[in-house]
Amino acid sequence: MSAERTQGGSSAGSARAIDGGRFGRGAEPPSERKHEFSVVGRPLPKIDAWTKVTGETKYADDLVLPRMAHGKLLRSPHGHALIKRIDAARARALPGVYAAVTGADLPRVKFGILPVSQDEEVLCTEKVRMVGDAVAAVAAVDEETAERACRLIDVEYEPLPALMSIEESLAHPEIRIHEYGDGPNVHKSVALQFGDVEAAFAKADLVREDVFYYEGNTHLPMEQHAAVAHAGPDGKLTLWSSTQTPHYVHRVLAKALDMPAAHVRVVATPVGGGFGGKTDPFAHEIVACHLSRLTGRPVKIALTREEVFYAHRGRHPVLMWLKTGFTRQGDITGCHIKTWLDGGAYGSYGVASTFYTGVINPVTYKMPVYKFEGARVFTNKPPCGPKRGHGTPQPRFALEVQIDKAAEQLGLDPADMRRRIAAEPFTKTANHLTVTTTGLVECIDRVVEASGWRAKWRGWRFRAPASPAQPVLGEASEGAPEGGARRSEAPSEKKRGVGLACSAYLTGAGTAIYWNDMPHSGVLLRADRSGAVTILCGATDIGQGSDSILAYLPAEVLGIAPKDVHVHPADTSLTPVDLGSYSSRVTLMCGMAAIQAAERLKTVIAKAVAGKLEVGPGELVFRDGKVGAPEEWDKAVTFARAVELAEAMHGVLAFPGSYAPPKRAGKYKGGGVGPSPCYSYTACVVELTVDEETGEVELHDVWIAHDVGRALNPLLVEGQTEGSVYMGIGEALMEGQVFRKGVHKQPSMLDYKSPTTLEMPEVHTILVETDDPEGPFGAKEAGQGPLLPVPPAIANAIYHAVGVRCDEVPIAPEMILKGLERRRQGKAARVGPEKIPVFKFKEPLVVESAFGQPAEAIAVRPFQS
Amino acid sequence: MKTRISLTVNGETHEVLVPVHKTLLEVLREDLGLTGTKHGCELGECGTCTVLADGEPVLSCLALPVELAGCEITTVEGMARGGRLHPLQQAFAELGAAQCGYCTPGILLTAQALLADRPTPTRQEVKAALAGNLCRCTGYTKILDAVELAALRMTGGSRVGDRR
């Protein structure tokens, strides 16, 4: 399909000379080599592609060990209840059952991914907080027996009222889901202010206040979570699990099982889809370990699809109030956002999620003044957490739809308006985040051009009589349609529209989950006399291709083929820690660590080869599996020979690489969430048809331009972009994690609506390269950012087609019909939330805005040399 | 109570002794060790467990071995022949059509059946044929591209240098 890439680009800040430091000290090849990559930038197959297309890849549930038992969890049928009694005697008596346990059999500790939210029990002992909370577990000869045994466990509950919405939880402070937090049923409340937002509104020509709602949804990885535990006779424990964060699982296992961490090994198996859903440590992982220790057998626990819906940690439902001031020209004078997150029954990553609903918006556009208030509320539903875009798609939806509304009132082309207000490179935002490169302007230009935006936007625009509530301030950019099919030529009930939206996203969180000064990512690189290089790294491949990146980058540095690199990922006993596959951090952080280690190896090899060839180490070039001086290339030695020379001189060739992000956190409480080495930028145009009789939306084309810094492998970047578009479409039009009568309404693949091939439009991916100084060979993230602009671009296109504002997702057909009906009744054709909760945020922490301050081009980082 | 069943999988006949209520999915994975066949729901709602029965895509989670005696079953392990990958496998690897790879076996087999029936399908026909296979990673884009590339190669066409 149509995918294109641009080099360098001419937009502001996009073209930067690459600092020689990245190529090492003293041994770097001639600087022009950076444009002659042998691996970087090439559309190579992933290194694991071959085992994936032949079915050889072993996912967690494919593992079978001798004498293995099968475990099953008994889950609560109540949303909120006290546990009065649990008796597993009948289960234990069932033939084929090896063990049946309750929370009383486990160490009495609570766990959770964030140190500040240690609120989960492995098996609930006193209270259940959601339908699906685990209360007991069985290990048996097979899965059927384990399931039968679970049904024989007697649990006596005393039901409590279940709180199923933000409003209910706030309205009933007397019913407490947890005893901790920032108020009754309030898990976390934050309030930050950067500059005087009221003064900013006073200066504005147009001030808009809008309320938006983004429904919760779930990751729905195709692979259900599974784990196999093996407690050996030596008292050591191994867990193979479908997890994105083996390091955090390692830490939690030691705590929850009260075992020395040194005796625990966690191996992340290839993950069959994650999207953030396998980023928390889960009860089934801990229980499998406990049951294995108890029975002396390996124990597998594989979740059913329904259980995956209860494990969840997906997108938070967020209600948002957004107030923004605009000048006549479209500049933003200031912005104030309030967010209410429905967190579900446990903390998970919720504190971070809460911050993320506020802190990333200022990265995209020039926002001199900014205020953010957010609150996460506990409810008796499966806990929400990080899903692709973690906390940011919701406020992104709000901001991009509001800008579309403002552009209309101001008589501006929404593409031109965004282009004008795009953030400047190498500056700080109001909330003290550092923007390095940004290709946003180029992204906008590219999608505008590729989609034929100008003609379509002017030609097809729905024109409602100007509503008195929304006076047009500027001159509407009318004008005859210049191209594209006129709407009237289509059948009368089918209306075509285009919509545009932009976004930015972080390339790795600047701080770890737990406070520490150690590397975020580490590798060990070993060269072999065979000429092979082995890289050990804690990173977890969840399909995004991190294993391949770990092969490509050393191959690039050392001039060998990716096939000559053996990658050993995600094994806590073998591999240096990588924090995990979340927050779009892996390519950048592991990549930088891998380059560092490879450069160290290269330096030693160069020294040895230089001695042999009697040239200076700086004259040597590593390429095509050889090392030599370019002018005497016939004397170049093979890489394997070079390794032998180096090993003879240096001893065993094994080098570490470490990466930690620059310390750029704002100097205020809460400043640790949001900083990132660099941010990716995206612009998206959607073209669709709305059926005015049925309200059905048909997507035709999506043009998406993504500033990825540098595409280390364009195939993988395109794949991440296309997958993000897909997930954004699902969230915009059909996916929703909704509840009724206290239970999940649709915990199945049939009823939770995931788009099929038939709903998927053609995606035209444009990769923009800005060569960021912070990234490996200039690369930024691609796994999450491209999701963000898709839902608002769809909402804006629907408005463009039929004049209905959908301030809520998912946008069901009946919502559009409701909007059309309202217009027929002479009311505003808007559907979305009508009110916000009664809630008093705490006094904001007032910090001076850092907007526009220059930011250093290259930051100092720990472990840099 | 177990039943002796003769199953022909990837050209090899296996005698298995299994309870009759064990689905083909379970027997393939647990009794024959063919874990290339994956599962996403076990209720016929995702297409992940697709295998071919006499060349037709069916869901192994809803099929009983006792009902398939005499059928020729093909799983992903049976696609490559004599160490050579099927053109679909080759194209999926080359174009990045497998991300997490979990839905890949079912999609490959569904596509294989399509190309056996229609060697040069239109993109819409490929979409229709794969409408029963959910993928959460790729947005299907590279999957459709890969099926088209394989079709071209299998019918003697070539797209080398056309795009990459």
Next chain:
Amino acid sequence: MMRLPPFTYLAPRTLGDAATALAEHGRDAMVVAGGTDLYPNMKRLQFEPKVLVGLRGIRDLRGVRGSAREGLTIGAGTTLSAVAGHPEIAARYPALATAAGLVSSPQLRNMGTLGGNVCVDTRCNYYNQSHEWRKAVGFCMKKDGDICLVAPASPRCWAVSSSDTAPVLWSLGARVRLVAASGERTVEVSALYQDDGIAYLAKQPGEILTEILLPPADGWKSAYLKLRRRGSFDFPVLGVAVALRLEGARVGEARIVLGAVASTPRPADVAAAALVGERLTPELIARVADLAAGPSKPLDNTDFTHPYRKKMTRVFVARALRALAGLDGSGRPVEEVA
């Protein structure tokens, strides 16, 4: 992994043996053809048969016989893919081919049979859930409980008829052959269903549906439209089947049958009667569509809201009639639709 509970599987080679086995095991037994409806329901413990009588080994149950001129006979064991792809069905009974081709997913249609779709269990999103889920919400009367969770004050079950082919077969005037150990009978499809979510089939437990008999196609045109969220997998939450026999430019006979808005396919007889003797003008179509929406009384137990499904009834009936009349959305003639 969700697994099947244990059962005994019988594989009779003849219809007679199957009917005998069914009679012998009484209420403990169920028949299975494609298994695409039965097995998921068994995994969720909605059905708990001790004995399954497999129909796959009975060759007579598969295949299409006869001609559209004299009427076609379709074996109940014919797969939905085979029905959808059958040239004569596609040409002469297009609504049936369309409906069969819209059932679930390609894989399901390769396995599922026409007889299975005609008999498909009624559905409800309080009922098509795992045992644990149903326990959490409180069981309903269709299985393990004693109230209807959609309409708690109601004495009956409101599970939804979710067959794509049933409303079409009804509109085409099809009949089905039912064979039991004690004998056989042929009934109109319109007499096969009853408006009760539990006892939705007017079929004795010992009877096996063996054949679907289509009347001669001459002079008839038919169309089927289906409402659902996605283009694949999803059951209908509204189905509209229309069959017309034209006499010149006027309608000679008409049948409109709605699917997925009640526990049975629901005929819109008043609307159909308003077509007879008339020309298919845009005005008439609008009036008939309004009338057809009358019998559409969905409840809140499927995807989409029930007011939306009701509202769409009018739109879909109008679209089906327009398609058969060769009119586009604005009432202008368009090219012939199959």
